[in-house]
Amino acid sequence: MEAKITATETWRRKHRLLHAGATRHPFIRGIRDGNIDISAFKTWLGQDYMFVRAFVPFVASVLTKAWKGSNDSDNDVEVILGGMAALNDEISWFKKEASKWGVQLSNIAPQKANQEYCRFLESLTSPEVEYTVAIVAFWVIETVYQESFAHCLEDGSKTPPELKETCQRWGNEGFREYCNSLGKIADRQLEKASDDVISKAEATFLQVLEYEVNFWNMSHGGT
Ligand SMILES: Cc1ncc(CN)c(N)n1
Numbered sequence: 271m272e273a274k275i276t277a278t279e280t281w282r283r284k285h286r287l288l289h290a291g292a293t294r295h296p297f298i299r300g301i302r303d304g305n306i307d308i309s310a311f312k313t314w315l316g317q318d319y320m321f322v323r324a325f326v327p328f329v330a331s332v333l334t335k336a337w338k339g340s341n342d343s344d345n346d347v348e349v350i351l352g353g354m355a356a357l358n359d360e361i362s363w364f365k366k367e368a369s370k371w372g373v374q375l376s377n378i379a380p381q382k383a384n385q386e387y388c389r390f391l392e393s394l395t396s397p398e399v400e401y402t403v404a405i406v407a408f409w410v411i412e413t414v415y416q417e418s419f420a421h422c423l424e425d426g427s428k429t430p431p432e433l434k435e436t437c438q439r440w441g442n443e444g445f446r447e448y449c450n451s452l453g454k455i456a457d458r459q460l461e462k463a464s465d466d467v468i469s470k471a472e473a474t475f476l477q478v479l480e481y482e483v484n485f486w487n488m489s490h491g492g493t
Pocket of ligand 1: 318321322411412414415482485
């Protein structure tokens with residue numbers, strides 16, 4: 271018997287060009303091909319540190335929604351809490367990495383694409399945003415990074431040794447499994463969601479991909 275295609279997989283296929291735009295961006299290709307401009311990498315590092323700080327309250331809001339609104343809240347809360355713990359490590363890692371590259375985190379102002387993305391995250395923290403919509407956003411945000419950085423570690427990649435640790439941070443197997451757990455929660459929620467919530471979740475999936483493309487563009491010299 272053929273396995274049923276899940277909602278998240280259907281969207282990935284339906285929107286594959288935009289999905290590839292987010293996970294195979296020139297910034298990522300530059301790392302993978304070994305010709306990344308290090309100043310673009312440093313821009314990304316500083317801007318992503320600011321993004322991650324704004325991401326924490328968003329994840330906290332998803333955790334609250336899971337606790338209040340899920341039939342399997344014990345499992346969901348544990349998965350999301352694992353994500354929060356990883357973010358705690360991520361913040362320490364950004365500080366260490368910034369000092370290694372001579373990036374002054376205290377002097378950085380968020381660029382336009384980053385501000386817009388953070389505003390979008392903040393809008394998703396509203397109690398009016400359904401848990402299903404929020405968990406879809408969370409899943410796709412994490413998965414874009416997982417797939418992007420895993421691409422830089424595949425056979426045949428020429429990722430510079432000094433960037434391998436960065437790629438490992440999101441491209442490792444444990445992070446992939448965590449993203450899969452988020453995807454399973456998203457699909458379980460979508461299976462029982464109304465058409466209206468499914469449409470909102472699909473629109474959110476697309477918005478996140480667009481914000482991710484803009485984020486990479488910014489690091490690559492965009493605004
Ligand atoms: C922009 C962006 N998107 C996703 C991630 C993965 N937490 C991140 N650090 N930054």
